[in-house]
Amino acid sequence: MKKNKRSQVRMQEMAFMLVGVIMFFVFVGLFGVAILFNMLRNSAQQTAENNALAAIKNLASSPEFYCATSKTNCIDSDKAMALSNIPDYKKFYSFSRLEIIKSSAFKKNPSDMVKCTMANYPDCEEIVIYDKNVAYEKAVSSYVALCRIEVENGANYQKCELAKLVAATEDKSSKK
Amino acid sequence: MAKKKNKRVVKIQKNSKKGIEMSFEWIFAMLIGGIILFIAIYAVVHLLTTGHQVTNTQAADELMGYLNTYETGQGTGINDQINFASESRLLFEECEPNDNKPFGSQSFAFSDKMFGKYGTPGTPIPVYSKYIFANDSVEGKNFYIVSIPYFMGYKVSDLIMIYSGKYCFISAPQEIQDDIENLRLNNINFSENKNCSGIRVCFDNNVKDCDIKVSGLCSGCQSEYEFGTVEKYDKDGKLLSTNYYSGNLMYGAIFSSNAIYECNVKRLMSKFSELGNVYLGKIKIMEIKGCSSNIQLVLAQATQSANSLQDSKGLIGLDSQVEDINKINEAASEGCKLFVNE
Numbered sequence: 045m046k047k048n049k050r051s052q053v054r055m056q057e058m059a060f061m062l063v064g065v066i067m068f069f070v071f072v073g074l075f076g077v078a079i080l081f082n083m084l085r086n087s088a089q090q091t092a093e094n095n096a097l098a099a100i101k102n103l104a105s106s107p108e109f110y111c112a113t114s115k116t117n118c119i120d121s122d123k124a125m126a127l128s129n130i131p132d133y134k135k136f137y138s139f140s141r142l143e144i145i146k147s148s149a150f151k152k153n154p155s156d157m158v159k160c161t162m163a164n165y166p167d168c169e170e171i172v173i174y175d176k177n178v179a180y181e182k183a184v185s186s187y188v189a190l191c192r193i194e195v196e197n198g199a200n201y202q203k204c205e206l207a208k209l210v211a212a213t214e215d216k217s218s219k220k
Numbered sequence: 221m222a223k224k225k226n227k228r229v230v231k232i233q234k235n236s237k238k239g240i241e242m243s244f245e246w247i248f249a250m251l252i253g254g255i256i257l258f259i260a261i262y263a264v265v266h267l268l269t270t271g272h273q274v275t276n277t278q279a280a281d282e283l284m285g286y287l288n289t290y291e292t293g294q295g296t297g298i299n300d301q302i303n304f305a306s307e308s309r310l311l312f313e314e315c316e317p318n319d320n321k322p323f324g325s326q327s328f329a330f331s332d333k334m335f336g337k338y339g340t341p342g343t344p345i346p347v348y349s350k351y352i353f354a355n356d357s358v359e360g361k362n363f364y365i366v367s368i369p370y371f372m373g374y375k376v377s378d379l380i381m382i383y384s385g386k387y388c389f390i391s392a393p394q395e396i397q398d399d400i401e402n403l404r405l406n407n408i409n410f411s412e413n414k415n416c417s418g419i420r421v422c423f424d425n426n427v428k429d430c431d432i433k434v435s436g437l438c439s440g441c442q443s444e445y446e447f448g449t450v451e452k453y454d455k456d457g458k459l460l461s462t463n464y465y466s467g468n469l470m471y472g473a474i475f476s477s478n479a480i481y482e483c484n485v486k487r488l489m490s491k492f493s494e495l496g497n498v499y500l501g502k503i504k505i506m507e508i509k510g511c512s513s514n515i516q517l518v519l520a521q522a523t524q525s526a527n528s529l530q531d532s533k534g535l536i537g538l539d540s541q542v543e544d545i546n547k548i549n550e551a552a553s554e555g556c557k558l559f560v561n562e
Contacts, residue, residue: 051244055244055248058245069256094282094285095281095288098286098289099285102288102289102293103291105291106291107375107376107495108498112557112558112559112560116293120502122506123499123502125501125505126500129501130494130497130501132321132323132494135321135322137349165505199555200553201555202555
């Protein structure tokens with residue numbers, strides 16, 4: 045009877061020990077997974093930013109943007125304006141926001157910039173191709189020549205100005 | 221006490237033949253220890269596999285970023301070579317023209333050899349803005365990447381071809397040889413007979429035992445290969461597929477599987493149509509500036525035709541509409557041209 049009781053106590057001790065050991069490994073595992081997950085998320089964010097940077101450097105050469113001349117790094121302002129009226133294009137690019145800011149608005153706050161519409165174009169400062177309105181995002185930009193055909197005294201000429209092509213990607217590492 | 225112990229030993233010896241005495245605690249500890257060890261080994265193996273899968277996903281994602289640089293602009297093409305340290309595999313199994321409407325999507329996964337065999341591929345990376353032409357699975361240490369523009373009046377997109385094997389172009393016409401030499405494509409040899417190694421691509425219908433046959437169907441054109449068909453055969457000479465092409469899509473049909481080619485043709489037609497909408501928008505802006513042309517109607521019809529394209533066969537019918545767009549655009553005054561292909 046006495047021996048039985050002692051065995052029961054030893055088994056209980058062992059069970060507690062076992063639970064303790066398992067809990068320890070579970071916590072260590074969870075800690076490890078959390079660190080790995082965080083590293084992975086940062087790495088994914090870094091890759092996304094690098095990809096966005098690589099994409100934006102070449103975006104001006106894409107058929108949606110390039111000028112009707114052989115100029116490199118040149119965006120056709122008229123095409124960009126037409127593109128801003130086609131909402132489907134937000135499914136084509138992986139950016140959360142894509143816009144062109146003219147040099148006259150470089151130092152302005154986004155809220156103070158005059159957004160381009162068909163009514164005020166070309167006397168405006170910001171052509172928003174699309175904006176998915178993502179809460180946290182990181183933006184990359186590239187300087188481009190923004191050109192359009194102008195007519196003066198019956199003659200056509202190409203008018204170019206300095207602009208910034210801005211592309212933003214969702215910042216998943218800032219999400220809580 | 222000693223008497224008691226002796227009694228128990230005797231009892232065990234009586235009940236079992238050559239039995240070993242083992243207390244319950246030991247059996248319990250061994251059982252639980254075994255389970256813990258099993259779980260630990262399982263977790264480590266699982267972690268290794270998952271880790272490898274994560275690395276494969278990262279590799280595919282980085283490759284995707286690398287492909288972003290393959291934008292030719294108004295140039296003729298870009299070619300490059302990627303070398304991997306170990307045998308690698310790119311899987312292009314998924315291409316869906318009706319996904320992510322209207323542009324469709326394509327995805328690819330990466331896998332490399334670990335302990336002599338290919339591991340589980342990483343998560344497929346979706347591609348929305350690129351048109352990759354490749355076989356369902358491309359394997360090797362060296363991958364060749366070529367990017368060439370595709371025009372249908374205006375430039376629609378760049379076609380990215382990925383291959384790893386050798387190709388032998390038999391009786392290729394001079395203009396195609398010039399194209400390939402200008403692009404400095406790797407692993408492509410020219411021959412007038414079958415005596416060269418690699419996948420045999422024949423441009424002469426009289427040559428037998430070809431893996432791929434290219435036939436030009438354009439009569440009265442600068443080159444009869446401006447549009448035509450690309451037929452693929454198995455080892456027994458049985459016809460596997462026939463793809464129709466126009467322009468540079470010929471290379472897409474040669475270097476890719478039937479399914480990927482047909483899917484990408486549909487995706488390209490959607491892109492042509494969406495770009496058509498951009499140009500229609502540009503026409504409205506240009507009209508305000510005093511430019512007028514009748515290109516609007518022809519362009520709208522062509523985009524509609526492209527949208528209703530069932531398969532690559534429809535490309536041949538679209539060609540005349542594209543010709544009309546080109547003619548009207550060429551006739552416009554210098555500042556009023558909708559697009560310029562230089």
